[in-house]
Amino acid sequence: MELSPFFKSLGLRYPIFQGGMAWVADGKLAAAVSNAGGMGIIGAGHAPADVVRHEIEVAKSLTSRPFGVNVMLLSPHVKEVVKVILEEKDSIALITTGAGNPSEYLEGFQKANIRVIPVVPSTGMARIMAREGVDAVIAEGMESGGHIGRMTTMALVPQVADAVDIPVIAAGGIGDGRGLAASIMLGAQGVQMGTRFLVAEECHIHPRYKESVLKAKDIDTLVTGKFAGHPARVLKNKMAVNFIRQEKSEAQKENPDFGGVEELGNGSLRRAVETGDVEKGSYMAGEISGLVTKEQPVAEILQEVTDQAAKLLGGYGN
Template identity: 40%
Template sequence: METAFTELVGVRYPIVQTGMGWVAGPRLVSGAADAGALGILASATMTLDQLRSAVREVKSRTREGTPFGVNLRADAGDAPERVRLIIDEGVRVASFALAPSRELIARLKDAGVVVIPSVGARRHAEKVAAWGADAVIVQGGEGGGHTGEVATTVLLPQVVDAVDIPVVAAGGFADGRGLVAALAYGAAGIAMGTRFLLTADSTVPDAVKAEYLKASVRDVTVTTAVDGLPHRMLRTGLVESLERAGRTGALLRAVRHAAGFRKVSGLSWSAMVRDGLAMRHGKELSWSQVLLAANTPMLLKASMVEGRTDLGVMASGQVAGVIDDLPSCAELVERVMAEAHAVLERLHGAHPPPAPAPTAPTTAPAPTPAAPHPHGTLPPPG
């Protein structure tokens, strides 16, 4: 299935495995990439050396030339060094959780790297498109992790109409029906996080995956108790206790977690302060919110790496409530594409328009064909 997105990045299918912290490591990324999707490494929880090692491991696990990406924090103090690593290692795609600067975009594009920021609002898509981004991933409120209030079905067409670069839809996607729906809205592909987390290639502990599989749609909630920002995750006893703890208890916990994350990340206290300043400026956060943000990496690590669902949080999209199995990445992508083609076959064959009634010949000029949509149209069922 060819779309503007597959042509841009060189993948076989218009599917993205998103860069989830502690989850999107070399095994998952190489599984997604080998299956024909765009796998994206999550680098925010890696040191520079760990990122370099992860990039090389993905290359060793995949066929030569297989495209994949690295997700970066645009506001990180060492973002320029990470950009240099991506360029030096020949990574095909750089994705960003926050809007990168015009200078970072230009530097990557000059080196032939495809730049794909993630956005949660139309104005953000317009801004990065004007700065030269090659495509955008737009996440609606159904998506996991930090999220907004606008549903994908409302946000996606807004962004598609606002920019002339490929748009990839995220938030609420898990199957081929969703892919066709996104294409119908004008998107050039879909991005999935929770669905790829729940695969056999994901390194998330089995006990944690079991908690996701047990969850219903009602068990996926949005809370500000973790880091002061709206964060979609599974509702657990820990989440409820955090919500009851109050600001003072949360701040004390954040200080402890900040110290823990400093050891894991290799960052100095001064580097963490610089990152906090950048985060505060970019999101207009209070100092207490910046400190609370230290909760997130360590609380996610407790679940996603250590399997301690009693001590960690589990970021999740709403689609967790409708997922009930753990296929490999190859099986998942094959299933999504087979279902998408079946849906397209059904749509193309449903209710064909009646034959027009015969009319007398006229000499009216032929109508001017409509200009093509910048993201293409629905592909034929084959």
């Protein structure tokens, strides 16, 4: 399918970003996606800077194609992570940012010639980011896995596309070529997928976590953190049910203190990824999990999604 000038300028074959998922998207997954013609993105998450540097080294050793890094702005290590990225500026094509406003780091990235593409949950944030000179925005709906905003992808993407003059990438609930084609119809130039890549062969998450995504039905996700702050979409497991029960009971108190509940969530994604712990691990995944039923190599996923989209679009955009 014909790429937009923006995606062409990134040197990609497919208009597809792999979401920079904390603890999940390591150098190996990112390199596999980049080698297959998409944009592989390492998820810095809450990892210390030396871990991020290591994953960048891994990606560099496995691909000569462009890849990016996702900077989680809530991370206690964000400043050191940004420093590592600037030091590695010749190897990093772009950064995406999650959970906040990356303004304070923008100039540094721009001077280093690294493109900045923030995830935005609303037209207001998209406008602010466009005014500050970012290169594109990722409009992410609440169908997505991980931390979420309030809008759905279907409603958010066209409104963001109308609100800004820079390229828009759609995310949240996109798992196949129908999602890619629909996103293009809504005004996006491409998509970012997270959940579908959770089950890629090159994705290293614990087999129990992967199996849960493969087996999940459409209604098997829950949103934790609705009361305790930072809502996140996860697969229903013991951890999620317990977390929601505790935060609801805290919310009913006269002076709620969510410290204890938040403590329960700390490190829970990492535990899920590394040990598959269902009692204390958060299996972050999106509503599209029900559509994701097969473990496949990254290259096959990209090919399948774009072939299906191209057929549906029937030359649209050519």
